[in-house]
Amino acid sequence: MCLIYLAWRRHPRYPLVIAANRDEYHARPAAPAHWWEDAPGVLAGRDLEAGGTWMGMTHDGRVAAITNYHDPAAGHRAGAPSRGALVGAFLTGGESAPEYLHRVVEEGRRYNGFSLLAMDGDTLAFASNRSPGVMRLGPGVYGLSNHLLDTPWTKVADGKTELERLLAEPDVHVADLLALLAVRGHAGVAALRADDDRDPGRMRSRSSRFILGRDYGTRASTVVLLDAGGAGVFLERSFDSNGAVVGDAVFELGAGGVSREIGRGSRLAGVPG
Numbered sequence: 001m002c003l004i005y006l007a008w009r010r011h012p013r014y015p016l017v018i019a020a021n022r023d024e025y026h027a028r029p030a031a032p033a034h035w036w037e038d039a040p041g042v043l044a045g046r047d048l049e050a051g052g053t054w055m056g057m058t059h060d061g062r063v064a065a066i067t068n069y070h071d072p073a074a075g076h077r078a079g080a081p082s083r084g085a086l087v088g089a090f091l092t093g094g095e096s097a098p099e100y101l102h103r104v105v106e107e108g109r110r111y112n113g114f115s116l117l118a119m120d121g122d123t124l125a126f127a128s129n130r131s132p133g134v135m136r137l138g139p140g141v142y143g144l145s146n147h148l149l150d151t152p153w154t155k156v157a158d159g160k161t162e163l164e165r166l167l168a169e170p171d172v173h174v175a176d177l178l179a180l181l182a183v184r185g186h187a188g189v190a191a192l193r194a195d196d197d198r199d200p201g202r203m204r205s206r207s208s209r210f211i212l213g214r215d216y217g218t219r220a221s222t223v224v225l226l227d228a229g230g231a232g233v234f235l236e237r238s239f240d241s242n243g244a245v246v247g248d249a250v251f252e253l254g255a256g257g258v259s260r261e262i263g264r265g266s267r268l269a270g271v272p273g
Contacts, residue, residue, distance in 0.1 A: 001019060001270075002022065002023035002054075002067055002068070002145060002146055002211075002218075003021040003023070003065065003067075003144070003145050003155065003156075003184065003209055004018065004019075004020040004065055004117065004142075004143070004145075005018070005020070005141070005142070005143055005161070005163045005180065005181075006018050006019075006020075006117065006124075006141070006142045006144070006145040006161050007082050007140075007141045007163060007185070008119075008124050008137055008138075008139055008140060008141075008142070008166055009138075009139035009140075010139055010140060010141055010167050011167045011172060013170075013172070013227055014048040014172055014225045014226060014232065015224040015226065015227065015228055015229055016063065016119065016224065016225070016232075017065070017136075017140075017163070017167070017177070017224070017225055018055075018065070018174055018222065018223065018224075018243075019177040019178075019180050019181050019221070019222075019223055019225040020047070020055055020065060020222045020223075021179070021181050021210060021211075021218045021220070021221050021222075022054045022055070022219050022220045022221075022222070023211050023217060023219065024054075024210070024212075024216070024217050024219050025215060025216050026215060026216065026217065026219065026240075026241045027215070028047070028049055029044060029047075029048040029049060030045055030047050030048055030049075030219065030267075031045060031048055032045055032220070032236055032238055032247060032249045033045045033222070033234065033236040033251070034046075034249065035199065037041060038204040039088070039091070039215075041058050041059040041060070042045070042056055042057075042058055042086070042088070042091045042092060042172050043056055043057050043059075043234060043251060044056025044057070044088070044091065045060070045163075045220065045236060047082070047084050049080065049086055050082035051083070051084070051085065051088075052065060052082045052083070052084020052085040052087060052088050052130065053084050053087050053088055054084060054087065055087065055222055055235065056063055056087055056088070056091050057091070057116070057224065058091050059117075061120075061121035061122065061226070061230045062090065062091055062118075062119065062120055062121060063117075063118070063119040063226075064087045064090045064091055064116065064117060064118045064119070065085075065087065065116075065117050065144075066083055066084065066086055066087050066114055066116045066117075067115050067126060067135065067144055067145060067146055068083065068112070068113065068114060068146055069112075069113025069129075069130045069147060069148075070113070070146035070147060071113045071130065074100055074112075074113060075139060076112055077112055080110060080111050080112045080159055081110055081111055081263075082125045082143045083111050083112060084115045086104060086111075086114065089118070089188070090118050090210065091254075095120075096120050096122045096123060097118040097119055097120040097124065097125040098123060098125045098134055098136060099136040100118055100126050101116065101127035102127075103188060104116065104127060104129075104133050105129065105132070105133070105134060106126075108127075108129025109129065111129055113128075113129060113130050114128065114129055114130075115126065115127075115128040115130070115144055115146075115147070115148060115149065117144065117149075121230075123136060123179060124136070125137060126144075126149045128148055128149075130148065130158075131148055135149065139158050141157055141163055141164055141167070142160070143156035143157065143160045144156070151206060151215055153207070154207070155195070155207060155208065155209050157166045159180060159183075162180055163180060166180070172225060174223050174225070174233065174235055177223045178221055178223060178237065180209075180234075181209055181218075182209070182210050182211060182220045182221070183208065183209040183210060184208050184209070184210045184212055184243070185208060212243045213241070214241055214244075217239075217241060217243070218239055218243070219238065219239060220236050220237060220238045220239065221236070221237045221239075222234070222235065222236045222237075223235045226253065227255075229255035229267065230253065230254075230255050231253055231254050232253045233250065233251065233252060233253060234250075234251040234253060235248065235249070235250045235251075236248070236249045236250075
């Protein structure tokens with residue numbers, strides 16, 4: 001996952017609003033969002049190479065999402081554990097979000113760079129193995145890309161502003177959140193250091209909210225709306241290397257952990273956007 005917009009306790013109907021893009025190499029196999037057979041109660045996509053996930057939630061209201069941390073100077077350490085496993089471990093565990101993240105930070109040196117959001121139903125928290133400590137997050141609108149929380153990259157800052165505008169309305173619409181994620185212009189990355197920009201064309205292509213590329217790009221957009229009782233919707237829209245929609249997975253979430261899959265297929269009828 002490379003771009004996450006999140007509103008926590010800022011809307012009267014939906015205490016949790018998430019709009020997120022997963023960016024990855026198109027050749028890396030993945031399964032779209034589904035209820036996991038080996039971990040009942042977990043709803044998430046799955047990386048079929050390492051077995052983890054980029055974002056998911058549970059019947060009882062636990063939510064987690066991870067992004068890689070862009071740090072060319074540190075390089076990529078081969079053989080490090082899968083960062084996607086950190087999301088799955090939280091979703092299948094019972095620790096509070098702060099407890100889990102404190103433990104992850106202590107073990108963080110084992111992993112390549114990451115930033116991780118976790119919500120246990122009551123508390124939302126953030127941690128990274130590129131920054132000390134764990135942050136408990138109060139009500140607000142947050143943005144996360146391939147750096148720390150609310151790093152003022154243009155696509156993060158502008159997207160947060162647009163989400164604030166959407167939250168000012170009485171209702172929040174899935175179509176508007178998908179549109180927020182679909183912007184394909186080159187927004188620029190305000191906070192990149194000079195030594196990060198070794199390939200200007202590559203960095204410009206990845207500064208867009210929606211990344212379009214033959215080998216690497218936005219693979220999925222995910223929208224989550226949860227009300228105070230845990231009811232709402234989880235929608236994942238998948239894309240091919242040309243940026244065309246190839247499938248929607250939509251789940252209606254009921255209060256008390258009751259849920260049903262509305263449908264799965266190529267742009268389902270009745271699904272906005």
